[in-house]
Amino acid sequence: MKRISQILLFLVSSSAFSQTQFTIELKAPAFEKDSLLLAPPATSRNIISIYSLNLNADNKSVKSIGNSKGALVKIQPQDNTIGGTVPCPMPMIMMGPKEDKKGFQQSKMFFIENGNLEIQIADKNLTLMLPPDAVINNDYKKLKEYLQQADEKLRPFEQNNPADLENKEKRLKAYIKKNPESYPAFWEIIDAFSKYGFHKNYLTDLPLFSKKIKNSSCFKDFEKILILENSTNVGGNFPDIDFGPESKITKTTFSDYKITLIDYWSTSCKPCIKELPELVKLYEKYKDKGVNFISVADDKTQQRMDLANKIFKENKVTWKSYFDTTKEFTRKLNAGGYPLFIVVDRNGKILSKELGGQETLEAVIEKHLK
Structure with missing residues (x-):
């Protein structure tokens, strides 16, 4: 029994050791009565999943947001303390309203690190001043x-x-x-x-x-x-994807075509929608040359799916499309951004995988048709 207790104590202490305990003393008089956002910098490719910000509950002016990825801080005259734990020292930014209140601005990147970190925001431009001993x-x-x-x-x-x-x-x-x-x-x-x-x-x-x-x-x-x-990068095999009843992508999906272009998008992606007419033109040019198109939308609510269908109808999209309601496409291909274009040969081998880059798609298609 004593041995088991020692093992449990070791596991608990190891778990605690793996966390970085932090306290941020934030001084931002220029933003008094405003709110500032402590958040991860812009990421893609599912990097946001690494972030986790577990806040202490002792400061009522600080609220966890974004599935514990960030914190909203209502700036007070005195106490603006943000405390908690993160899995490891990690980069963050501060975001706040512009001086004219039209839109938001962000600070330079800094690291949450172990112990106390005093941050002074010198002006309305979110200029950060960090202590000289912040290792x-x-x-x-x-x-x-x-x-x-x-x-x-x-x-x-x-x-x-x-x-x-x-x-x-x-x-x-x-x-x-x-x-x-x-x-x-x-x-x-x-x-x-x-x-x-x-x-x-x-x-x-x-x-x-x-x-x-x-x-x-x-x-x-x-x-x-x-x-x-x-x-699942170039040279790998495209995995089987199950979107639900009678909706699957398997190796046989590609066998009747020289190459297949898979377009991963979302109704929240403005560039995806803006560039869709050009994608339709590309399909019309190559559909009779052994090229197949498939779209996968990262939308799962009925409202969003209806919007996606409306957008496709307005743009006269005729190729096969799916909704990633099971998130299997996202998980198996680490799809963490839009638009993501994947080109696959008739055997399911991945020939190209690019986040963005629609302007080079025709060159990619031509290259692999030869």
């Missing part, structure tokens, strides 16, 4: 200075020169080798994956981190995402 935030500043030249050549969520992506990955790897305890370097891989897509070397970069980082749930969750992305 992880200082590491982040050092890392970004080291990567500055490589970052300047890249454009987030756009097509980039492979050589520029390779250059950033090499510099990041070199930094990790010298700084294996660096959480900012770990999150830089996550950020690069989110903004620029999968790179095979990310999987070989992860083992370079310290045991402490590798034991965190953040690391394990991201590793799972990368492994899934690797298995």
